[in-house]
Amino acid sequence: MSPPPEKDDIASLRDRWTHLYASHLPALAKARDPAQKHWPVHLDHCFARIILDNAVGVDKPWTKVVKAPAVRNMTVEQLRDALDLGEKVAGGEVDLGELDGVSLRLRGKKEKGVAGSGSKGNGEVKGRVGEKRKAKDDGTISKYFAPTPESPSSKRVKTEETTQSKDDPSESKNSSTPTIKDNDMASQIKLIESSTTLTPFRKQTLTLLCRIPSGRWSTYQAMSDYITATSHKTCARAVGNAMRNNPFAPGVPCHRILSSDGSIGGFKGDWGAEGKYAGQKRELLGEEGVKFDSGGKVKGMAFREFGG
Numbered sequence: 001m002s003p004p005p006e007k008d009d010i011a012s013l014r015d016r017w018t019h020l021y022a023s024h025l026p027a028l029a030k031a032r033d034p035a036q037k038h039w040p041v042h043l044d045h046c047f048a049r050i051i052l053d054n055a056v057g058v059d060k061p062w063t064k065v066v067k068a069p070a071v072r073n074m075t076v077e078q079l080r081d082a083l084d085l086g087e088k089v090a091g092g093e094v095d096l097g098e099l100d101g102v103s104l105r106l107r108g109k110k111e112k113g114v115a116g117s118g119s120k121g122n123g124e125v126k127g128r129v130g131e132k133r134k135a136k137d138d139g140t141i142s143k144y145f146a147p148t149p150e151s152p153s154s155k156r157v158k159t160e161e162t163t164q165s166k167d168d169p170s171e172s173k174n175s176s177t178p179t180i181k182d183n184d185m186a187s188q189i190k191l192i193e194s195s196t197t198l199t200p201f202r203k204q205t206l207t208l209l210c211r212i213p214s215g216r217w218s219t220y221q222a223m224s225d226y227i228t229a230t231s232h233k234t235c236a237r238a239v240g241n242a243m244r245n246n247p248f249a250p251g252v253p254c255h256r257i258l259s260s261d262g263s264i265g266g267f268k269g270d271w272g273a274e275g276k277y278a279g280q281k282r283e284l285l286g287e288e289g290v291k292f293d294s295g296g297k298v299k300g301m302a303f304r305e306f307g308g
Contacts, residue, residue: 009076010076010079013076013079013080013083014071014072014079016083017071017074017079017082017083017086018071020083020086020087020090021044021047021048021051021086022044022048022235022237023044023235024090025044025047025086025089025090026042026043026044026047026221026236028090029041029042029047030042030221030260034092035089035090035091035092036089036092036095036096036097037095037097038096038097039096040096040097040100041096041100042221042259042260042261043220043221043236043237043259043260044235044236044237045236045237045240047086047089048070049062049103050096050099050100050103051082051085051086051089051099052066052070052082053102053103053106053107054085054099054102054103055078055081055082055084055085055086056070056074056078056081056082057106059106060106061103061106061107066078070082085099184251185210185211187251188210188248188251188252189207189210191248191251191252192206192207192210192248192252193207195247198247199242201234201238201242202242202243204227204231204242205223205227205239205242205243206242206243206246206248206252206254208223208226208227208306209243209252209253209254209256209257210252210253211305211306212253212256212257212303213303214288214289215288215289215290216256216290216300216303217256217257217258217285217290217298217300217302217303218256218257218258218302218303218304219236219257219258219259219260219302220236220237220239220240220257220259220260220265221236221260222260222302222303222304223236223239223257223306224236224238224239225304226304226306226307227239230307236260240257240266243257250284255267255281255284255285256285256288256290256303258298258302261297262297262298263296263297263298264278264281264282264292264296264298265281267280267281273296285298
């Protein structure tokens with residue numbers, strides 16, 4: 001019987017895994033590294049989903065096998081399996097598009113097309129890609145804009161949730177939220193600073209949202225890059241989680257944050273262009289002058305001047 005793994009060994013594996021999915025793979029995707037013919041995802045939590053579903057969940061979403069957070073609850077063997085598959089993705093030994101297709105099918109999600117079979121020797125994974133499975137969505141895809149009850153300190157600011165019908169999100173403009181004015185931001189920042197329930201990191205993230213001018217947009221990654229460079233290390237997923245349940249929306253404009261690939265991102269608990277509230281987010285941005293192309297990608301450059 002082999003001795004139990006040393007704590008230092010587990011800590012090292014956890015650090016390697018975190019660096020791989022949170023930093024290394026997103027950087028490769030951003031640079032369009034030739035290791036993959038196509039990078040179907042760019043965000044760290046998406047890489048974690050794909051790799052863990054295939055390496056740990058295997059025939060079910062990883063959340064059915066390991067409690068969240070995975071990095072703290074995976075065994076040494078599971079960590080090594082995740083690292084092995086992630087490193088094969090980085091090295092181009094397996095096709096990320098195929099792995100994503102497996103993950104989406106495990107979660108009962110509609111696949112948006114799988115990249116060509118670029119797998120080089122992982123027959124087990126490649127074989128699973130061709131199988132058809134139906135699985136109930138376990139709801140683990142990040143919900144950056146989930147609804148939240150209005151906090152006492154934000155009663156002066158109507159939230160998007162309270163100004164739209166829950167049954168009919170496509171109400172007329174007469175019941176939609178008012179256009180946000182940048183000269184209101186000083187009061188929004190005061191609301192953030194006076195909150196007794198927000199953590200320092202959430203306050204920091206929400207304050208940064210107030211620096212994005214009307215008619216501009218930014219991304220989770222751009223915000224995390226700025227925080228990492230000026231304050232402390234973070235990642236896009238942490239930024240998104242900090243904006244969850246924004247109690248001051250739409251005054252504190254979380255709708256101005258989009259995905260790194262220029263797509264609409266999340267809103268009120270739904271993700272992507274087909275999300276229930278995507279139209280509301282697009283409408284808010286449109287009123288501020290943000291435009292999208294025919295493919296649903298935002299036009300222009302992401303705002304990054306948070307310190308300016």
